[in-house]
Amino acid sequence: MMPLRAHYDVIVLGVGGFGSAACYHLARRGVRVLGLEQFPLLHDRGSSHGETRIIRLAYFEHPDYVPLLRRAYELWADLEASTAKTLFRKTRLLISGPPEGEAIPGALRAAQEHGLDVESMTAGEAMRRFPDFRLPEDHHVVLEPDAGLLHVEACVEAHIDEARRAGAEIQGEVPVLGWGRDGAMLYVDTHFGRFTATRLVITAGAWTGRVLADAGLPLTVVRKFVGWYEVEPGAYDVDRGTPTFYIEQPDGAFYGFPSMDRRTIKFAEHTGHDVVDDPATVDRSRRTEDVARLEAFRQNVLPRTRPILDRHSVCLYTLTPDRHFVVDDHPQDDGVIVAAGFSGHGFKFTSVIGEALADLAWKGRTEAPIEFLRWNRPALQGNG
Numbered sequence: 001m002m003p004l005r006a007h008y009d010v011i012v013l014g015v016g017g018f019g020s021a022a023c024y025h026l027a028r029r030g031v032r033v034l035g036l037e038q039f040p041l042l043h044d045r046g047s048s049h050g051e052t053r054i055i056r057l058a059y060f061e062h063p064d065y066v067p068l069l070r071r072a073y074e075l076w077a078d079l080e081a082s083t084a085k086t087l088f089r090k091t092r093l094l095i096s097g098p099p100e101g102e103a104i105p106g107a108l109r110a111a112q113e114h115g116l117d118v119e120s121m122t123a124g125e126a127m128r129r130f131p132d133f134r135l136p137e138d139h140h141v142v143l144e145p146d147a148g149l150l151h152v153e154a155c156v157e158a159h160i161d162e163a164r165r166a167g168a169e170i171q172g173e174v175p176v177l178g179w180g181r182d183g184a185m186l187y188v189d190t191h192f193g194r195f196t197a198t199r200l201v202i203t204a205g206a207w208t209g210r211v212l213a214d215a216g217l218p219l220t221v222v223r224k225f226v227g228w229y230e231v232e233p234g235a236y237d238v239d240r241g242t243p244t245f246y247i248e249q250p251d252g253a254f255y256g257f258p259s260m261d262r263r264t265i266k267f268a269e270h271t272g273h274d275v276v277d278d279p280a281t282v283d284r285s286r287r288t289e290d291v292a293r294l295e296a297f298r299q300n301v302l303p304r305t306r307p308i309l310d311r312h313s314v315c316l317y318t319l320t321p322d323r324h325f326v327v328d329d330h331p332q333d334d335g336v337i338v339a340a341g342f343s344g345h346g347f348k349f350t351s352v353i354g355e356a357l358a359d360l361a362w363k364g365r366t367e368a369p370i371e372f373l374r375w376n377r378p379a380l381q382g383n384g
Contacts, residue, residue, distance in 0.1 A: 011036065014201065016203065023170055032167070041172040047347070050264060061324070068369060094141060098139060101248045118142050120142055121291065123139040142184065221320070222316070225269075231259055252269065253269070324379070
């Protein structure tokens with residue numbers, strides 16, 4: 001472990017997607033920041049791994065996310081320019097679902113309210129344009145041309161590298177034993193000693209419930225199985241225009257990506273609840289029921305895949321009751337800022353939420369439109 005000073009302006013607990021972005025934005029402002037991660041940096045134990053994440057603007061979950069996404073796109077472009085790394089790839093996004101479902105009406109609503117460019121079509125029209133997909137005839141399809149994918153590990157690595165370049169100290173394999181306040185200072189206890197700071201940012205992912213055990217934040221951690229299946233030669237190739245996709249079906253919603261290696265295609269179920277009691281001991285094996293869910297989707301929707309699961313990973317979703325994020329001051333201590341409950345759709349926002357966390361930690365306020373993500377909303381108080 002590298003030598004660390006005892007006191008910082010801000011300590012960030014958890015250096016995955018959101019923590020790495022917070023460290024980056026804080027360090028760029030000249031703030032003395034320490035980032036602590038319990039696992040090795042760029043690990044696969046939480047929610048910021050697995051090669052790719054979808055990024056999109058026509059946000060069916062809630063149109064209030066769209067202004068945040070516009071800024072997220074800008075910040076990803078800035079990070080690409082400063083690192084000379086490819087972090088974002090525009091692939092388009094194909095959303096398919098029933099006209100009365102969640103995804104199609106929500107995407108169209110967001111597009112209408114924010115003047116976004118989307119294209120609507122029938123399932124038949126979509127399959128003529130994208131013959132590698134088989135879609136239900138009663139589905140409607142929305143194609144978003146500006147959507148695409150983020151290279152997830154590269155994004156985290158870029159934020160860490162640029163944060164360090166700006167002066168941040170970031171250390172992996174430092175489990176936190178506890179934290180609290182001692183007068184004007186906040187402290188964090190670890191096996192390597194106590195560190196103090198004026199402000200504390202908590203971005204602990206699936207471990208947030210433990211780190212904030214007394215705060216009463218209703219979070220549920222669920223296990224998500226992700227698979228990479230073999231494809232026929234030439235099928236689903238990103239270089240041949242295959243889009244990312246989100247398919248809403250009666251038995252669940254599934255998402256996936258074009259083939260990045262010309263051998264396999266990654267897809268997973270977004271819905272479903274396999275609750276995890278302890279994120280440290282989650283089962284990361286290949287279960288029969290995991291494969292059965294993906295196999296059924298593969299057979300129905302992806303006819304040019306093969307029934308060969310090449311590899312898999314397990315990701316953790318940390319869910320709030322309303323499936324919206326929490327980005328706010330701690331209700332009992334405004335020196336502590338919390339970002340949690342990203343509910344399986346948060347990674348694309350790490351750039352902009354990192355900026356908002358830096359604002360809250362250093363200025364005590366942010367111009368980012370996050371009012372709908374505050375801690376005191378009814379759904380988090382048992383009234384939603």
